[in-house]
Amino acid sequence: MAPQSSAIRIYKDATAIITGGASGIGRALAEDLAARGCEVVLADLQLEQAEEAAARIRAAGGKATAARLDVTDHTEFARLVKDTVARTGRLDYLFNNAGISHGMGAGARHYRIEDWRRVIDVNLGGTVNGVQAAYNVMIDQGFGHIVNTASMAGLVPSPGTTSYVTTKHAVVGLSHNLRAEAAQLGVRVSVLCPGVIRTPFIEGGTYGREVEGVTGEQSKEMWEEKKPISPEEFAKKALDAVAKNQGIIIVPGFWKLFWWLFRISPSFCLNIATKNFKDLGRSTGSGGRHLEEKAASAAPEK
Template sequence: MSYQDKVVLITGGGSGFGAAAARRLAAGGARVALLDRHTESVSAVAEEVDGFAIVGDVTDPDTSTRAVFETEERFGRLDVAFLNAGTVGGQLASDDALDLARYRAVVGVNLDAVVYGTCAAVPALRRAGGGQIVATASLAGLVAIPDDPVYTLTKHAVVGYVKAVGAQLAGEGIRVNALCPGFADTPLIADHRDAFVAASFPLLTTEDVVDALELVLAGEGTAECWFIQPGRESEPFRFRGVPGPRAGVTSQAPPAGALHP
């Protein structure tokens, strides 16, 4: 695909999906800014794709604001924000003593950073006349992963946020979607990769996920959450509708300004 003259900001750009996306989009003509907290890796990828590196912590809202500002300052606009930074949660189940610092770190990277990144990117996308935000959620945003409940919590929240914000911004020419990959061969599963291999469990590659990213970027939908599974064609997940009020209730919509249920 051609991304000539498009400007893309990628969080978590130093490795995994972010680095693979940077290489693919830059090869298609995009100008790429990469945000990551690991200076050495993000600088190496930025040099490889003739982009530029921004070092910072995505759990700090000022980092997202700074990243968008520096991207616009360097390239003059922003067309796509790929909010991809992520981390695993660990057990943190209800019968464990809560490690509050770890809990906040997981929520900060997986959820807060998507909110911060969206809020920072939207004004820039408006200035550009429209654009796209794509967040990396997970299959754990569509189904529960019992071994990692906090990770599941954050990814479900990203899915809900994308669906709501995508609908909210639909009239402004700003599309907001999510990628929901299954288990992938990235540094996030490094400690468990041997177990996946021993079980002959099929893992996604980073290229599989970037293939889906390109489908999202080329599409016209918004508020969609695309599942990505080995051997299957990626497409938006079809959510079942929530049952409406029982028969006899005259209105199915709350009054304007009403509190949500």
């Protein structure tokens, strides 16, 4: 089916794919997009949960479907993009949102190589697969907006989550570079850098990893001290910024202060990060002990 027009739609009558759409930020983005008139595809390994979220959106008068997606599988991702364009005639937005993390407080010296590989495969590899699947489709139709979810951890140090930080810095770099390349081709690129958002993610998520001796509830308490906002509040502010085609989107806004401070004085911020990591080990009693699986397999979630 040929594209219905040669211009991106904001957001009425647009089409968007949201990975990690079954819960947290992904679900909130999907709900807000649908409320603004966008047809949404909630893509997630948690298909039953994604279908429930899509059903609620339809019950509220929006257009939504659910799809099972393993973002680490490029063929599966490309098929989803192809099927969506064939059905709706367009792809205005791809939200590369799925992600996983290790628990709070585990130093990199305790990682296994498979810990590195899984986080890299999902957080960075999943984003690359999304770009590879959608970018040329958007170029061919003459419009589109790729929105990658990174994190404040992609802008500043966050000891205790080194593999996660590694991938999120890479997603920020990918987004900046692709934005410069894509502008002349009619495609927009933005990167979301959330502060702390009150989602299952701050407890490790359904399929994340946690530090031995640090429960999900303890992790949540530690993150609560950083004043998390709701995913619904985040989605509204983030989508307003996406509509303005902002390149880097930091929500809540006060987190920009940390980014600016790090850019002004990296050594000062690194000293603070070092102290915070030491304090974290003392407060949890974990001492950065070995990681353990929360589930038999890890799935993209954010």
